[in-house]
């Protein structure tokens with residue numbers, strides 16, 4: 001069952017009609033009783049990207065019917081552990097199977113921790129040969145072109161450590177914005193205003209603006225406002241504090257509060 005957003009792509013040109021599928025593999029914060037940690041899967045039909053790799057992200061990727069080997073790239077928003085704990089498992093499994101791992105994209109300030117997480121997983125496989133994932137760093141405003149015509153643009157986020165949001169696009173569909181962990185940030189709002197889909201974090205309930213600002217997070221009302229700039233929005237990184245308000249406030253709007261594995265098709 002998919003929610004749908006139309007694409008800004010007009011269907012002209014040489015490319016056949018494809019749809020981009022977006023799965024919310026993990027919609028919870030670091031420790032939520034019923035939601036996996038942050039992870040969003042984008043499948044353009046030409047390439048598959050994971051934005052963040054929470055602990056259960058690879059298990060949930062399999063639940064969409066895809067294989068680990070299908071994954072072309074993982075874009076890390078920041079190095080807080082709930083966003084990268086799947087990276088060790090990724091390098092462990094690819095190393096163990098002797099497969100080429102996907103490229104990992106990360107902010108420069110996350111590089112050391114990301115490489116350590118990948119190295120720990122690889123070392124635990126006890127395989128002598130090394131096929132560590134290539135890690136490419138990216139800064140706000142930069143665009144990386146990846147496998148299958150996939151483009152990701154880094155957006156400046158505002159968190160307690162160096163953090164990015166990502167604008168993901170492909171020539172066949174409108175763009176998808178994923179905020180990562182952030183308080184409201186101008187580059188993310190700007191990208192949201194032209195996106196087919198914006199997935200924004202909503203960690204804290206309204207009324208806790210001060211706490212949200214101090215911890216580099218957004219309240220439900222702030223997240224709703226930004227996600228509403230796009231044709232379709234979704235809230236994630238939910239906590240037991242923010243979840244009920246998010247569901248209540250989003251009712252009847254163009255902003256979804258999906259459970260894990262909720263999906264949007266952009267055609």
Ligand SMILES: [Zn+2]
Pocket residue numbers: 078080159181
């Ligand atoms: Zn964080």
